[in-house]
Amino acid sequence: MRSLRPAPADAVKTLRAARMRPGDVLRVGATGLRTRPLRAWLSALGIAIGIAAMIAVVGISSSSRAELDRQLESLGTNLLTVSPGTSMMSGEVGVLPYEAVAMIARIGPVERVAAVGQVPDVHVYRTDRIPEAQSGGMTVCAAELGILGTVGAELADGVWLNEATSRYPAVVLGASAAEQLGVTGAGVEVYLGGQWFSVVGVLEPVVLAPELDLTVLVGWAAAEAYLGFDGHATTVYTRAQDAYVLDVAGVLAATADPSAPDEMSVSRPSDALEAQQAVDSAFTGMLLGLGAVALLVGGVGVANTMVISVLERRSEIGLRRSLGATKGQVRTQFLAESLLLSALGGLGGVLIGTVVTVGYASSQGWPAVVPYWASAGGVAATLFIGAVAGLYPAVRASRLSPTEALAAQ
Incomplete structure (x- = not known):
């Protein structure tokens, strides 16, 4: 029969030292x-x-x-805009000279330049039976042909204006303008300036130029011929080389209107997104x-x-x-x-x-x-x-x- 003896001291120490794995x-x-x-x-x-x-x-x-x-990577951060501000002397909104676009185009690092000009007192309607006061806040602008590529806009439907359609009663609608008018695509007519214009295209929302979303764009020559447009640009869009954007922004106002550079407003649309x-x-x-x-x-x-x-x-x-x-x-x-x-x-x-x-x-x-x-x-x-x-x-x-x-x- 095995005798009961205390456990060896080493075994006790081992038990006490045991740790949980x-x-x-x-x-x-x-x-x-x-x-x-x-x-x-x-x-x-x-x-x-x-x-x-x-x-x-x-x-x-x-x-x-x-x-x-x-x-920003796809649209670029090199878009600049210049438009007339308010005169400090008269308090009235200034006017860009007729030569503004041509002068800006002569700046070395400028790659693209195009302008739009607002046609005052002209509104757009879906039919000729809508009261004149119900304009929906939409504006009518004359647009140069290069504006689409300059601002990075894309068409949702139809085509952009060309050398032919820009001389006749044809329009391209901004995204919000088309929505308000109930127009889903090209091939219909809208009423503006007392006559019918054919819709040849509808734009996607323009990220860097959201003011164009609620705008009806007419060819420059057609706006002068049919709507009494005076030919003055109200906003000039400029694409400059990336390395010289700030340099171009510094001289843009003086180039657009050398006689009153302080009355010009220069902005960089991508700054708003940032x-x-x-x-x-x-x-x-x-x-x-x-x-x-x-x-x-x-x-x-x-x-x-x-x-x-x-x-x-x-x-x-x-x-x-x-x-x-x-x-x-x-x-x-x-x-x-x-x-x-x-x-x-x-x-x-x-x-x-x-x-x-x-x-x-x-x-x-x-x-x-x-x-x-x-x-x-x-x-x-x-x-x-x-x-x-x-x-x-x-x-x-x-x-x-x-x-x-x-x-x-």
Whole structure:
């Protein structure tokens, strides 16, 4: 019969020094979540909502900027416009000289130049039975043939004016003008200046010259012959070489009207789009703050769940301590449970935010962009929240003595 002898001292030291392997930590932490699935799911959902909000905000904003960058790349940032401003002496709107377009074309780095001239007191109607006051805010402009390529406009239907049609009663409608008139394509007639004009084309929305969207464009010669146009340009569009855009902008006013350069207004349409991008970035920052608040609320939910879990599982903690589990192992168990709970919420939030971003970007026709740093940062944020939220409950659990924990049941 084998005698009962105390375990060797080395064996005792080995038992005391035993540590939980990573796989054991994960299994023990997951056990707490599996035993209370509904509570774990609701806590993870709070984290997921905060992360999904942040990912969606960053993703949609990044997709919008990618679309804007794509537009600027295709349309270019080298478009400049010059138009007469208000005279400081008389207070009246100035007039561009007849030679303005020709003079601007002589600037070396200028690649394209074309002008439009507003025809005053002429409005467009779908029929001749509409009251004159119901013009819909549309304007009629004489247009040079090169305006289409200069502003980067495209046709939605029909054709652009040519040498022949620009001399006869023919018009091209801006996108918004066509919508207001109820015109879906070429081949119909509209009424302006007391006579009928044939619609030969309809433009797509012009990103860099949105003022043309609500405009009816007539050939320069036809506007003079049929509508009493005086031949003065009201806006000159200029394309300059990319490296010399600022230089051209500096001399454009003086070149357009040497007698009154201070009364000329020079602008770069792409600056408005870039300003819009800056506004979007500021708005994104505000929404990210709201997402962070939602994430913080989710973290409080995780902390609450873990505190309740410690209170409910005191007998388990006492039993584990009685069987030799150290304070560190108990602490590791509950901290791992908190981290797993937060990680599940974080991964779910990243997935939900990505799906929302892709869906919204697709509906707008944008490229879907979810920055990798946003996804990685979202998961890292949830792990940090989980560690902070689970630290106090884990420490509290580790401080329970076996006798105290078992006596509480």
